[in-house]
Amino acid sequence: MPAYIARRLLQMVPVIIGSTFLIFVMVFALGDPVGGRCGQRPCPPAYVAKFRADNYLDRPILVQYGHYVGRLLHGDLGTSFSGASVAQDLLTRFPTTIKLALIAVLLEAVVGIVAGVLAGIRKGRFLDYLVTLSSLVVISIPVFVIGGLAQLVFGLRLGLFPVTATQGTIGQLILPGIVLGALSLAYVARLMRATLVENLGSDYVRTAKAKGLTPTRTVGVHTLRNSLIPVITFIGTDVGALMGGAVVTERIFNINGIGGYLYRGITLKDGTIVVGTVTCLVLVYLLVNLLVDVLYGVLDPRISND
Incomplete structure (x- = not known):
């Protein structure tokens, strides 16, 4: 039984990586992650540039995802629009x-x-x-x-x-x-x-x-x-x-x-x-x-x- 559980745990690793990658790409890469942060009005260019730099959104998608996984492993899921964790x-x-x-x-x-x-x-x-x-x-x-x-x-x-x-x-x-x-x-x-x-x-x-x-x-x-x-x-x-x-x-x-x-x-x-x-x-x-x-x-x- 321990070997059986260990095999199942190892099989979960690629599933977690694949599913989180798809979720990340569909929400951030295919949409506008800044849209809605400033209400009905467009966000100032300076704010947009700083937000993209802070969240690695100006980098390739794999770098963005790697940064997200690194934060995820530390229990950091980001900050909402209201500033709450x-x-x-x-x-x-x-x-x-x-x-x-x-x-x-x-x-x-x-x-x-x-x-x-x-x-x-x-x-x-x-x-x-x-x-x-x-x-x-x-x-x-x-x-x-x-x-x-x-x-x-x-x-x-x-x-x-x-x-x-x-x-x-x-x-x-x-x-x-x-x-x-x-x-x-x-x-x-x-x-x-x-x-x-x-x-x-x-x-x-x-x-x-x-x-x-x-x-x-x-x-x-x-x-x-x-x-x-x-x-x-x-x-x-x-x-x-x-x-x-x-x-x-x-x-x-x-x-x-x-x-x-x-x-x-x-x-x-x-x-x-x-x-x-x-x-x-x-x-x-x-x-x-x-x-x-x-x-x-x-x-x-x-x-x-x-």
């Missing part, structure tokens, strides 16, 4: 977005897997049709519609949850977390059902039944373990999507998190905020995928020996 702004907002994403992941993992298992073992029955139909309904509704309806029904009408989450407490983030994870929950339930039904028809399951194993042991020990591998793959890749997709949810519930910060950087055309935020999201995404690879080795030891 992007790294410090992200540190204050990351806990809120992480809590929001964890609520969504727990929802999709627990409820989605349980619903998929129940639908799979009761294929063709009422519970199967209920899970399949309800998941299809959730998938067909946009997130902003689900968020608005959740605010109206559970916040204003029933008063079960607050309609905004400005302070970012767990209680305030439950409803936004449910909204954020609703779509992924539906996909996990459908994927879990499909893989479980497929594995239940496999030869090894029929052999286990022929040996007299109980249905609970057949499903819980043998079938479920193999069925979880594609589901864990989806959940692992979905963590990055949840944190990036939190832009809409955080705007709906007025959450002071990474999504709102990224939206602010885009609307203000602040390339430093955009590059720094997206770079951090890429790193989080890669670390989560490393965790998924480790779970692969736990669920199927043959994978860690490849």
Whole structure:
């Protein structure tokens, strides 16, 4: 297992370099990094020249990127238009977005897997049709519609949850977390059902039944373990999507998190905020995928020996 983890860490290095380079080029080299820094008016030529010199923007692109990576290794993500440190702004907002994403992941993992298992073992029955139909309904509704309806029904009408989450407490983030994870929950339930039904028809399951194993042991020990591998793959890749997709949810519930910060950087055309935020999201995404690879080795030891 240690060698397996070491190989995965080495494979992350070129991905980090390639992704951060593409982000840097798309935001700084292909756009105007000075645009928007002086509001609606054009910046003075002296300011533009000094800004480009200070940020190596008058140098070749590889030199610019090398300078950016050097600052990145020291935890420096640059300074926003307002003069604040992007790294410090992200540190204050990351806990809120992480809590929001964890609520969504727990929802999709627990409820989605349980619903998929129940639908799979009761294929063709009422519970199967209920899970399949309800998941299809959730998938067909946009997130902003689900968020608005959740605010109206559970916040204003029933008063079960607050309609905004400005302070970012767990209680305030439950409803936004449910909204954020609703779509992924539906996909996990459908994927879990499909893989479980497929594995239940496999030869090894029929052999286990022929040996007299109980249905609970057949499903819980043998079938479920193999069925979880594609589901864990989806959940692992979905963590990055949840944190990036939190832009809409955080705007709906007025959450002071990474999504709102990224939206602010885009609307203000602040390339430093955009590059720094997206770079951090890429790193989080890669670390989560490393965790998924480790779970692969736990669920199927043959994978860690490849």
